[in-house]
Amino acid sequence: MLVQNNKIVAVFFNSQSNYSQSLKSEFVTAVSLGGGQITNEFDLSKSDFSAVKSYEQLTKQNTQVIMLAGDTSTLDKALQVVQINQKRLPLLAGDDIYTLKTLEIGREQAVGMIITIPWHISGDYKSDFPQKSRQLWGADVNWRSAMSYDATLALTAAIARNPTRENIQQTLSSPDFSTQGASGTIRFLPSGDRNTSVQIVKIVPSKRLNVGYEFVPESP
Structure with missing residues (x-):
């Protein structure tokens, strides 16, 4: 570097x-x-x-x-x-x-x-999100759109497990929590920050x- x-x-x-x-x-x-x-x-x-x-x-x-x-x-x-x-x-x-x-x-x-x-759409070779997003919006999406998409998926997954506000937060911060998103597997650190490259x-x-x-x- x-x-x-x-x-x-x-x-x-x-x-x-x-x-x-x-x-x-x-x-x-x-x-x-x-x-x-x-x-x-x-x-x-x-x-x-x-x-x-x-x-x-x-x-x-x-x-x-x-x-x-x-x-x-x-x-x-x-x-x-x-x-x-x-x-x-x-x-x-x-x-x-x-x-x-x-x-x-x-x-x-x-x-x-x-x-x-x-995240960058041209650097994501494993996910099908780039192709799906191009079909849906007719253009490349940026990392902000991808992260918003991931946030929605994470909340949806957490709500499916524990639908109350307190339990949602606990679920997201749990080391066992993970779900697939646009940029790969979604996990969070104990601090609440996204655990990602x-x-x-x-x-x-x-x-x-x-x-x-x-x-x-x-x-x-």
């Missing part, structure tokens, strides 16, 4: 978002365990945030990789960083960056960006989509 081998990394995040804070914290831990170093943490939510000044600062620190750990509310500022970077440094990002807007605004400057998401995708030029770019699964 790009964050290993003593890489020097700068992180952009939103201090006002629990999601972004959690993503940043987990990423910083992963970088440290991988032997890397975090040089700067830039808060996208600050009123005086400047993509230009932040980029100037991180380049002075010999940064080798940029991580965009913001959320949808700070997407515009994150995309400013993408534009200023001009593909000079590798870009990593969390799943909230996985949007059509990223392709439309980032365009050529976003090519090569690596994003971790829960992630799909790594990158942005590439595309002749298939009108926007001219798309997210595709990264080769193992």
Whole structure:
């Protein structure tokens, strides 16, 4: 991975978002365990945030990789960083960056960006959900639709076992609970988080989509 081998990394995040804070914290831990170093943490939510000044600062620190750990509310500022970077440094990002807007605004400057998401329709070879969803909606669905589908299946399975509110929660958090979903077997950790792997995708030029770019699964 790009964050290993003593890489020097700068992180952009939103201090006002629990999601972004959690993503940043987990990423910083992963970088440290991988032997890397975090040089700067830039808060996208600050009123005086400047993509230009932040980029100037991180380049002075010999940064080798940029991580965009913001959320949808700070997407515009994150995309400013993408534009200023001009593909000079590798870009990593969390799943909230996985949007059509990223392709439309980032365009050529976003090519090569690596994003971790829960699921991608082209990376799911074992499930019949991709084919069924294309037949139903006439288009590819994204990971958000797949996760919503899985959430519905999980709740339906839990209700079938124990239909009261308290029992549904207990059923979902039970280590014995599992059901099949769009992205494979659905299980939950004791914390309530989904116990699942992630799909790594990158942005590439595309002749298939009108926007001219798309997210595709990264080769193992």
